[in-house]
Amino acid sequence: MPVFLDTSEPDFEVEFARLLTAKREDSPDVDDIVAAIIADVRARGDAALLDYTARFDRLDLTAGQLAFTPEEIEAECARVPARERAALEMAAERIRAYHVRQMPENAQWTDPDGATLGWRWTAVSAAGLYVPGGLASYPSSVLMNAIPAKVAGVERLCITVPTPDGVVNPAVLLAARIAGVDEIYRLGGAQAIAALAYGTQTIAPVDKITGPGNAFVAAAKRRVFGKVGIDMIAGPSEILVIADADNDPEFIALDLLSQAEHDESAQSILVTTDAAFGQAVAAEIDRQLEILERSAIAGASWRDYGAVIVVRDLDEAAELSNRVAPEHLELCVADPNALSRGIRHAGAIFLGQWTPEAIGDYVGGPNHVLPTARSARFSSGLSVLDFLKRTTLAQMSSQALRAIGPAAEALATSEGLQAHGLSVAARLRKLNK
Amino acid sequence: MPVFLDTSEPDFEVEFARLLTAKREDSPDVDDIVAAIIADVRARGDAALLDYTARFDRLDLTAGQLAFTPEEIEAECARVPARERAALEMAAERIRAYHVRQMPENAQWTDPDGATLGWRWTAVSAAGLYVPGGLASYPSSVLMNAIPAKVAGVERLCITVPTPDGVVNPAVLLAARIAGVDEIYRLGGAQAIAALAYGTQTIAPVDKITGPGNAFVAAAKRRVFGKVGIDMIAGPSEILVIADADNDPEFIALDLLSQAEHDESAQSILVTTDAAFGQAVAAEIDRQLEILERSAIAGASWRDYGAVIVVRDLDEAAELSNRVAPEHLELCVADPNALSRGIRHAGAIFLGQWTPEAIGDYVGGPNHVLPTARSARFSSGLSVLDFLKRTTLAQMSSQALRAIGPAAEALATSEGLQAHGLSVAARLRKLNK
Structure with missing residues (x-):
């Protein structure tokens, strides 16, 4: 049985923390x-x-x-x-x-001191x-x-x-x-x-x-x-769905099962403002599990790591979602864009009832390689940036070196790096001749 | 003694490969x-x-x-x-x-199929x-x-x-x-x-x-x-200077020593079109080493890992530099911007005679945390992106789901992920009612 939690229950924090820290993958030491x-x-x-x-x-x-x-x-x-x-x-x-x-764009500009600065992106040669x-x-x-x-x-x-x-x-x-x-x-x-x-x-x-x-x-x-x-080392897949009562339980059940069928270690969480809707989705999942080809995998994932969480309102839903930092997040509510603005940590957001997560796996356009295991707190899905690197550019005019060189010298001296300071001082000396 | 190489010598490739693969750091296993x-x-x-x-x-x-x-x-x-x-x-x-x-900019657009797509950048909460x-x-x-x-x-x-x-x-x-x-x-x-x-x-x-x-x-x-x-695991610091004969040997010597004084494992390489200039810089380095406070460190680095490489022309210099993929690259030539366009792998480029690398360490503006040990082939210096992550956004209109949903279903079926396909199919059924 998946866990059923309610934020108004006294033991909610303990149970939610358990859900967050559940070790879902036991990698063999190879x-x-x-x-x-x-x-x-x-x-x-x-x-x-x-x-x-x-x-x-x-x-x-x-x-x-x-x-x-x-x-x-x-x-x-x-x-x-x-x-x-x-x-x-x-x-x-x-x-x-x-x-x-x-x-991304390359950039180059000259600042008031006469320093021309910028950067340039180049591709990795071979991947x-x-x-x-x-x-x-x-x-x-x-x-x-x-x-x-x-x-x-x-x-x-x-x-x-x-x-x-x-x-x-x-x-x-x-x-x-x-x-x-x-x-x-x-x-x-x-x-x-x-x-x-x-x-x-x-x-x-x-x-x-x-x-x-x-x-x-x-x-x-x-x-x-x-x-x-x-790239990242991917963990088992995850989905969190925030849904109000105005949804088809079958849609939401199938979306949750889409993650569950990947892997017994996958995790599917429904966060809803309506307890009865949560029960209806859970019942629909049980029905679907009787007919799905991968029901053994999906059933184990839902049983061991699935959760239905009843919240007071959508603000609370967003807050819980930010603590989970899910790989996939579906917002099945009347105004998904408004709710989206409260989301700070998620790999990918799917907005509205016509955007099942599976669309994003295949044909939506955004990448389906996404941060798992709460790493959306600090990392992003795969993108062109993963195959590019940035070289910074700096060119001082003689005027710029006069303006900012003495500060570099002072800091080099303070850090005990004499040659650093001398490399600036020698040039300033020549300029001041 | 640092190595003196000349690309026209028959053993150049062997010697250059040795320079590239020299293990400069011996980290204890802790x-x-x-x-x-x-x-x-x-x-x-x-x-x-x-x-x-x-x-x-x-x-x-x-x-x-x-x-x-x-x-x-x-x-x-x-x-x-x-x-x-x-x-x-x-x-x-x-x-x-x-x-x-x-x-970076956030983005959002609606494509001809009616799919609203985009992404949003958010900051890491705590660093x-x-x-x-x-x-x-x-x-x-x-x-x-x-x-x-x-x-x-x-x-x-x-x-x-x-x-x-x-x-x-x-x-x-x-x-x-x-x-x-x-x-x-x-x-x-x-x-x-x-x-x-x-x-x-x-x-x-x-x-x-x-x-x-x-x-x-x-x-x-x-x-x-x-x-x-x-962030990255930084290795010992490196500089490669490409200089023609029209430079002050003292400037270049001090720039090379600025890296060498960091660490006995640091590496400083001069690539020049003029053998006599290379000798003049080496002689100037020896003079400076007699007076520098950190001459023991800088001397060891220059002796063990330093190099002067004489090239036929600047195209060859750029090619060698790309193979080194240096953390810091100085272009001390008549037209540094033209030479810069041939550089594909470098952490930071410093252009022209008034831009000693030490400016970049302190006050230039670009970051001084840069990729070492040839990792500029695939990574970049520290930037605001290291403290941001990107959430992708997708919202299908009913029209968009009708247009692209069947392709998602076909691919889900082909990959044996039935619930993925059903999550799309159930919605298409409702839309077609």
Whole structure:
């Protein structure tokens, strides 16, 4: 049974705190194994990749077979049904249109002291995207990771995807082609992350690695961080729905189940101003769980981590939501824009009854790679900024150096950094000659 | 002796690769010690903080003495000489003026399908800034970390600074006051990071931790990452100067020494089109090393990691610089702006002969917290964005859901996520009634 809480009950704070701090994921400690795999790939390169692929994916490859050939990609893409292809193309177009707007501006100006200042954004040269194999091999995630990279201007974008027993999801290859991915490798696990970070004879190293993966992939990404950039380490998915009584319980039930069906560790929370509505949604969830294909997963998630919270008013709802800092937040109320203004911490907000979270997973336009585990308090979803970096620019005129140089000298002296001070003083001396 | 390389020599590639991959820092493995300290702070709170402070900083405090009182801050600030105070105030003003321009815009638009999309930036609620004690207790770093946080809109900003034997750098407290810091704690090491991340009876937890520190602090930041956001883990400082023959060798020598004097692991590289100029700079460095206060440190850095590289032309210089991806890059050439356009990877660029790197450390305006160890390939210096996060917004009209909902359904079905598809289908059914 999910928990039913009411903010007017005396034990609410205790129960809510328990909900916030529930440890939903118990990652196995695979760090030693992963360290050994990375060291092996660094030492033996392709040979190590082929050994691990034979062992873990039951697939014997030569180095020349690590990459999909254009003909292989073409053949796989041809297997994708027309309806799915059209949907992927629409999704890609909408995701691209959204992310193009995220491109930041360069800037340059000259201030009254005569200092010309500014910054310039440049793209990461090469990026690698990890795509899980098997059931969680989602073409939508390929679009969500690859399109921002290409919009940012990444010149070389490669994908690694494990193909256990040689099987690949053709829609993943089609999504990669639609997104403009340059190289696709039959490779998974920590060995894929090691290859992307350090390179082998066949795979050139990249500068940034993104994409979801299992515990081995996550541990490998943590290990190579610093050598390359990485995106966040994603935890289990979450949704919080704020709904008043004027909603269809079936809609809300299905939205909550959309998160629950991802993973037994997913968390779905309904916050409502109407206790009876909360009960109606819970009843509808029970009905749906009888027929859903993934009811074992969704049922476990709802039972172990689900919650219905009754609040006095929408202000209180916003306040609780800010404490949760949910990955996904639906605002199913009469004036969702007004409520939205009280939200300070959330990965993505879905406003109004015609915006189920699933729209955002696929075709809305915003990214579906979002901060989990309360990290929306300090981080954002994936964007073009993840594939860009900013170089600051400064040019002093002689007038500017005269105006601000003495202050730099004073601070350098105060910090005991003599050469810093002298580098300014020598120039001022020349200027004052 | 620093290395002298020439791109026209046959062994250049080998020697340059050696320079790029030289391991300059040998961090002690303190991870187990740090894990124990963090666990202890989580278990015992203030009591653990007081124990570690007594042990490591030889300072017996009560919990009530962890924070500096306004009176204590006032008394310390009064000890800062007027010239230094004025310099800090000028620096703060210039840093603020630069960072205010970094504030990103919110966005909202409605696309032709009737989908209203956008994003909104919000500030991290609470941030903590670690300030080292002792010799590396730099007021300039307080400004560079605290001002972007306050510009971003961080409501609660606190500092931890160890005060060994009770001694604090008054300029650090003054910089904190000028920057608008809200709380200052006498606390250092892994215990400070643990307190900021998890909170104790006296110190409320924060959402983001930034600032430099020793190996213990760096290991603690890595450990609490995920629970809170952190900035980069900074490595030793670096500078690359591209200079033609038309420069004063003394200027360039002092700029190279400005990095070298930070740390024996710092790296200073001169890339020049003129071999004789390179020799003149090296000779000037040797002269300066005889008189510099920090010549032991600067000399070791220059000897072990310094380099003079002679190139055929400035295109080649830019190409080499991109491979180094230096933290600091000076362009001391006739047309620095033209050369700058060929630079793709650098933390900060300083253009022209009147812009010594030291200006950027203190009063230029751009941030001096910059990516080291070649990480400018994929990351940027500290900015207001580090204290902001972005929430994406999506609201479908009924028309929009009709237009794009079926594609979401198709992709959900293809990915085997039935509830996702049903959450869209149920709404489309109602709309089509």
